[in-house]
Amino acid sequence: MTLREVLAHAEQRARLSSQKHGDLQYVVAASSGWSRSDLLLRLDQPAETGTQAFVEHAAQQLADGCAAEYLTGYTAFCDIVVRVREGIFVPRPETESLVQMAGDFITDQDRPRATVLDLCSGSGAVALALAARLPQVAVVGLELDPISVSCSRESALDLGLSERVRFVQGNVLATWGLALADFRSRTDVIVSNPPYVREQRLFPAHASSPREPVQALYGGTSGMVFYKRIIAQACDWLRPGGLLLLEIDDGLEEAILNLFERYGLQGGRWSPDLRGLPRYAEARRAE
Template identity: 35%
Template sequence: MTLLELLTDAQQCLRDKGIESARLDAELLLGHSLGLDRVALYCAPERPVSGDEEQAFFELIRRRAAGEPVAYLTGRRDFWTLTLAVGPGILIPRPETEVLVEHALAFLVSLDIARPRVLDIGTGSGAIALALAAEMPQLDIVALDASAQAVACARGNAENLGLADRVRVEQGRFPEVCIRDAGCFDLIVSNPPYISAADIETLASDIRDFEPREALDGGPDGLDVYRCWIPQCAPLLAANGCLMFEIGHDQAAAVTGLLAAAGCYRGIEVVRDYAGCDRVVLCRRV
């Protein structure tokens, strides 16, 4: 078989299973399997594929057809300007979260501080913390996660990207964890678990059945974490420090209400993502 024939067969196989991104997934998995990027696949469409190569590729297609996310099969995902290692047990970083990174950078650039301090709660693969560190070498970042698997993944990514000296990855459950040198973060960011119990059941099976429940589950109405964390973040923020959360598309009113009710934040704003959905809330500590 040639590369093109293999791609066409794999695409059909994934499409038959109802996978909308069948062609893209087949390209990413064939590229991964052969150690080629997607452009290289199209530069040699007639290249013959050996029996072993075909077998290894179709094993990945079989797993994808059974619902396993592409990022877990390739072991990596692009986020911001970075390629991050990911795997089972780690939330796959989403493009929507880049909106939070954009606003976090805008806030940090506006500060007149030599070494701003940032706390990323629920860092997962380290996506947000590492994107910020890659853009601003002067940041001092603590990246926290309750999951040992996430902490190992984020530390590995920090090492691979040469950012380990600027991002301190710690394991601990917020707010119970005691963060060393707390009390003076200029920015706290988080993409917390915010899916409601009812919505979890309606998620695509590749998310619901493969991604870690503790990274998704926000309790009965999806707001458990905001209710708990909003009052707990205030004492960790410097005066005028900024708190920035990713939110679900229908949570803006509830989360801004919680921030207002806490009585220690001002300038509460909601930011939309590039699909036009409410995605980030931000505010400043009074």
């Protein structure tokens, strides 16, 4: 059988939806160490022994709602590759803009050393991408889930960044004090993509990626639980002039700008993602 026939057969057998056709090709290519074009060039060659079983298993996993990244064990984010595994939130392309925004702020400040706090750091993608881009940056990521923490530490080692990027297991909704004591009033940037899906949107959000943990998505009835906590504490941790940068859900922007004002942060504003939806919010501690 050719690889094309193996893929078609596996898709049919697993009743894989046509939207996931590309995911299966991606998984097969990535697991074989090929690029997508390598795979296309091999489609009409005879499939190697063992390929059929692997492709059928992958097709079935994808049909059952497994993210393609869980099958390959990694994902690309900004200029780096980070590890992911089942149970960890897979970083999304729209979050890459947080790295760009934080990086621009730090570069404009022209400081020899910058400290960044990544709250709800998940796979560590934001923290690691920022450190990979800017050699003057040291980052601490705070994350509740121990599997995410160990996965992010492994990625830091892979990338040779563990000297400058540290991941701590902790609860953003509790006191951040002990683990992050050195950062109090000294942080240049607090960046966070916390769980923000509100109750009303939780079912469709989880249905589109059923193997991801609900804990990574759910931000309370109104989606605001994490923002309230983070914004209320931001001024204690930022240095004067430091930046708070958040990924947000559309519809929450007004409530977030109000919280910025209430907790004394200045210059609060939101900006849209590529679809034009409010997706990022930022404010600064007064100088």
